[in-house]
Amino acid sequence: MQALTVIGIIVEIVILFNFMILVHELGHYLAARWRGLQIDKFQIWFGKPIWSKTIDGVQWGMGWIPAGGFVALPQMAPMEMLEGQSTNAKPMEPIKPIDKIIVAFAGPLFSFTLALFFAFVVWGVKRPISASAATTTIGYISEEAVQGAEQLQLGDKILEVDGRPVDSWSGMVDSVAWNTISSGGDTVPVKVQREGVVDPIIVALAAPDFEAAAENDKSSFIGKFFKRPELRRIEGMGVFPEVRPMVAKLFPNSPAEKSGLKPNDIIVQANGQEVMSRAVIGQMIKEAPDNPLDLVVERAGQEQSIQVTAQLPTNAETLEIENPMLGIQWDLTGETTLQRTPPFLQIKHACLTMYNTLAAVFSPNSSISAKHLSGPVGIMRVYYLLFEDKDGWRRALWFSVILNINLAILNMMPLPVLDGGHIVMSLVESVRKRPISKRLLELSYGGCAIFLIGFMIFITGFDVKDIFGGSGGGSAIERVDPIFQP
Numbered sequence: 053m054q055a056l057t058v059i060g061i062i063v064e065i066v067i068l069f070n071f072m073i074l075v076h077e078l079g080h081y082l083a084a085r086w087r088g089l090q091i092d093k094f095q096i097w098f099g100k101p102i103w104s105k106t107i108d109g110v111q112w113g114m115g116w117i118p119a120g121g122f123v124a125l126p127q128m129a130p131m132e133m134l135e136g137q138s139t140n141a142k143p144m145e146p147i148k149p150i151d152k153i154i155v156a157f158a159g160p161l162f163s164f165t166l167a168l169f170f171a172f173v174v175w176g177v178k179r180p181i182s183a184s185a186a187t188t189t190i191g192y193i194s195e196e197a198v199q200g201a202e203q204l205q206l207g208d209k210i211l212e213v214d215g216r217p218v219d220s221w222s223g224m225v226d227s228v229a230w231n232t233i234s235s236g237g238d239t240v241p242v243k244v245q246r247e248g249v250v251d252p253i254i255v256a257l258a259a260p261d262f263e264a265a266a267e268n269d270k271s272s273f274i275g276k277f278f279k280r281p282e283l284r285r286i287e288g289m290g291v292f293p294e295v296r297p298m299v300a301k302l303f304p305n306s307p308a309e310k311s312g313l314k315p316n317d318i319i320v321q322a323n324g325q326e327v328m329s330r331a332v333i334g335q336m337i338k339e340a341p342d343n344p345l346d347l348v349v350e351r352a353g354q355e356q357s358i359q360v361t362a363q364l365p366t367n368a369e370t371l372e373i374e375n376p377m378l379g380i381q382w383d384l385t386g387e388t389t390l391q392r393t394p395p396f397l398q399i400k401h402a403c404l405t406m407y408n409t410l411a412a413v414f415s416p417n418s419s420i421s422a423k424h425l426s427g428p429v430g431i432m433r434v435y436y437l438l439f440e441d442k443d444g445w446r447r448a449l450w451f452s453v454i455l456n457i458n459l460a461i462l463n464m465m466p467l468p469v470l471d472g473g474h475i476v477m478s479l480v481e482s483v484r485k486r487p488i489s490k491r492l493l494e495l496s497y498g499g500c501a502i503f504l505i506g507f508m509i510f511i512t513g514f515d516v517k518d519i520f521g522g523s524g525g526g527s528a529i530e531r532v533d534p535i536f537q538p
Contacts, residue, residue, distance in 0.1 A: 065435040068448065069428075070096055072166060072456060073121045076463075079162030080123040080155055087151040093124035119428045119508060128152055128474060129497055149482040156474035160460040167402065167456035170449055171395035179393050179450050180443040182385035185222035189294040190244070191328035197290025199258040204244065204291065206328055211252055212243035213286075221293040224405040228293075232286045234408070235259075236417040240284065242291075257289050278517040280423050295386035296320065296350075297330035303365075305536040306379020311360035313349065313380070318387065320355060321348035330382050334375075337362045341376045365534035379536055388443065398450070402457035427508050430515035431455065468493075468500040 073096055084091050095101065097115035104113030115121075127147045188210045193201055210218055213231035224230045232240055239256040246253055262282040282288075297319040302309040319327050322336055322345050336345060344361040362376035412420040426434070438447040464472040477496075481487055 061436055061439045064439060064448075065432050068435065068452065069432060072163070072452065072459065073097075075166045076159045076163045076459060077121045077123050079158035079160075080125070083155040083158035084123065084125055087147070087154055089125050089127050089147060089151065089155060091123060092126060093122070095124075096121040098122070125155065128155065129468075129477070129493055146487065149478040152478040152481075153475050156471040156478070159471050160463045163456045163460040163463070167453050167460065168395060168399060170452045170456065171398040174398060174446070174449050174453060175392055175395050177446055177449070178390035180388045180441075180446050181391050183387045183389075184293050184295040184385050185220055187221050187293050187295070188218055188228060189328075190291055191294030192292040192331045194290040194292070194331065198260060200239065200256050201290050203253070203255045204242070205246060207294075208244040208246050208253075210242060210244050212241075214240055223401075224408050225401050228286055230408065232289075233283045234412045234415075234418055234420065235284060236419075240286075240289070242286075257286075257291070259284060260288055278513040280514055280518070281419065281421065283419060283424070292329055292331060294328045295330070297327060297333060298383040298386050299380055300383035301381035303379040303381070303534060303536055305538045306365075306377075306534075307360050307363050307536070308378040308380045311358050313347075313358060313360065314351065316351070316383075318350040319347055320350050322346070333378070337378070338375050345378075363536070366537050367535045371534060373534065377534055379534065385441075390443075390446075398453050399457065402454045403461070405454055406458050406461050422507070422511065423514060425511050426515055427511045429512050430518065433515065433519055467504075468496040469504060470500075473497075473500065 077094065077096070081091065081094055091110050093111045093113065095104075095111075095113045095115055097118050098120065099115035099117035101111075101113035102116050104111050106112070111124075127145070190204055190206055190208045190210065193204055193206065210228055212218060213228055214235035216231045217226060218228050218231055219226050221228045238259055240259055241254055241256050243252050243254045260282075299308070299313055299315050299317045299319075301315060302313060319330075319333065321327060322333055324346070325332070327333060333345070341362060344359050347358045347360065348355055349358050360378060362378050364376050365371070365373065365379070368374075409420075409425075412418040413422060413425070434451065435448055438444050438451055441447055463470050464475075466472045466476045468474075468477065477488060477493070
């Protein structure tokens with residue numbers, strides 16, 4: 053059954069991903085038909101076709117390299133390196149720069165229109181918002197937190213990070229996570245509002261030292277090369293959001309299962325203390341492993357009391373587990389609500405996400421680099437993780453808004469081979485009143501194609517490393533389930 057689920061998710065990803073490529077290329081195709089351009093090929097994915105069929109002089113096909121697609125328009129620019137030789141021997145008439153501009157712009161326009169379509173769908177079906185993403189309240193501060201965190205308190209509401217306001221914990225627009233990642237300097241200023249205190253409090257958190265950790269990395273050369281550099285995460289500094297612990301799964305014969313806990317139960321209190329993070333429960337077990345926990349659980353809107361005592365699993369030694377466990381797999385997102393987000397607000401946030409990413413990559417003060425970007429493999433991995441969620445299809449639709457905006461914006465960059473490059477070349481041709489020399493076009497388009505293919509291979513290496521253990525493969529506890537004997 054698990055294998056069928058995985059196969060089903062992969063099929064959904066392939067269909068959705070290729071649908072977005074198809075729409076983008078369809079924009080070029082329809083515009084080319086409208087402007088009377090010669091069309092040789094329409095292909096999804098690059099490389100030699102694994103399937104092709106010629107209809108009315110156009111070769112329709114699918115390549116073997118899963119990275120985008122193309123419409124072969126020999127009157128636009130010399131693109132044989134990516135598209136192969138022209139299949140049409142008829143002499144080609146020169147076309148006007150305005151025709152080239154219209155055809156080039158049509159692809160990003162169709163991607164943007166598809167993003168808007170997805171945004172209206174998301175508005176209709178509602179977007180899942182998890183408690184862990186929406187809050188800005190601190191729910192846990194670890195004992196290993198960085199210097200400065202001792203000045204924070206549970207329940208503090210974060211107002212600003214690095215001098216920029218926040219309205220959520222996760223995300224790439226006005227969030228605690230993004231403002232921490234993109235911050236510079238030796239400290240990260242955090243402004244909080246504390247209950248009972250009139251004026252906000254500003255705390256300087258010491259930035260983590262990643263260089264020391266890199267020096268102690270014993271990975272192979274290839275492992276180190278394709279390991280994404282660490283990013284500043286406020287959780288890595290020991291500060292975590294307020295998320296009431298929610299049970300996702302109970303391990304068979306575990307103390308939690310025997311106590312009567314059930315999936316979707318929310319832990320409200322433990323030993324009379326309000327629980328704002330699952331880490332609080334782990335800390336209680338660590339401090340008094342033999343003592344029972346008196347829990348107040350919210351189930352279907354009703355509260356009830358449950359007592360449970362943690363114990364070591366049978367395979368604790370194999371998994372290198374030192375402290376007793378309850379046998380709970382937590383829902384990391386916490387409670388989730390469905391909310392309507394206006395379509396144009398989704399588009400705005402998607403554009404800001406793209407802007408923030410590019411600005412951070414090119415900023416000399418940012419720790420974010422090209423090594424943190426993802427290609428088709430990484431994007432498909434994100435879709436897979438989204439589809440695994442109980443509201444996965446809703447999350448995938450929301451992510452498709454962002455992805456199509458990214459596709460539209462990236463293709464409008466003024467680089468040869470990309471749509472924006474075609475537009476720039478056409479504008480230059482329009483100003484010069486004569487075509488650009490074929491030799492110059494071949495050199496510029498060929499050089500840019502080699503660069504983009506090399507860059508795609510480069511970031512794909514990081515994507516593959518993420519799939520097969522981007523952080524050293526994870527801990528033993530993450531790889532193997534604890535076993536509790538009946």
